Amino acid sequence: MNKVYIVEGRHDYNRLKEIDPNLMILITNGAAISMTFIEELKRLEEDNELILMVDADNAGERLRRIITRHIPSVKHIFIKKEESTSKNGKKVGIEHVNRELLKEALSDIKTPTNLSDITFEFLYDLGLLGEPDSKKRRLALCEYLNIGYVNGKNLVSRLILFGYVQKDILEALHELET
Template structure:
């Protein structure tokens, strides 16, 4: 599977794992130490071929994603859930380098472009009604919804914004909520 866009990852181990999964070029941010020179390379990559931001599903990964989003508009974003990115077989760690080849391919196939112009149909009340904000199960439900919609885990405020910037329709949201509820009732 060939990826036209350049994939932005955090480090060398991520690049190695990506190259096992797909035929693609990468830019490494060297962890959260992303600097101006790296941001300039990402801007050039976005202009020439497009960019997919694919960072680890943790705080540093989200921080890098947010920095890139602020400096380089219209990037695509790919996400792994924490479960998909946890090290296996007695190893420790969380990141793309620990994910299966299949999980990486699926995440890249579902990469979505972020846009700021869309004003979504999904309200705060919709999030509250679905138990995604407030309450003891909200965090675990946001993890499930993020995985189902392939937009990654977020807190409540970030979820509302991400639903908008990835232009998730109310129908797709409601279907994901229905599926989440069915899984919980099993």
């Protein structure tokens, strides 16, 4: 089964080709994704492994939600915002990631499983939702798990998507606190 990487733009495409010219890459052409493109992905999904690698910004997260909604089996690569910010600090994108980090990211593919016991109540009990410092704690957890940053509402979905269970979250928080 071939791997097909899905990126937002031409610069992302070029950056990945620098790492490995043999990668199969599709470009969404930004956040305005069409249903024609979604249908193309659905056809490709039949014989290929689809891997989503979008920017760590609002447009990238929007794309991630749309594509995941239509193609639940799509796999994910996350790159932290601070690792994908341009030198002048004004732009965020895969094209700004240094070569070594990009190579590492290509081997850290998250596969959706949806086998989880995570609930909103569990995250509230841990202070990841509904507390003054919840955002800070969520950010640290998301970074530790390398699942991209999400708000409280979407944290449950992201953890469930990748099959994290309560034990995983408790262990992660314990590691973060020590």
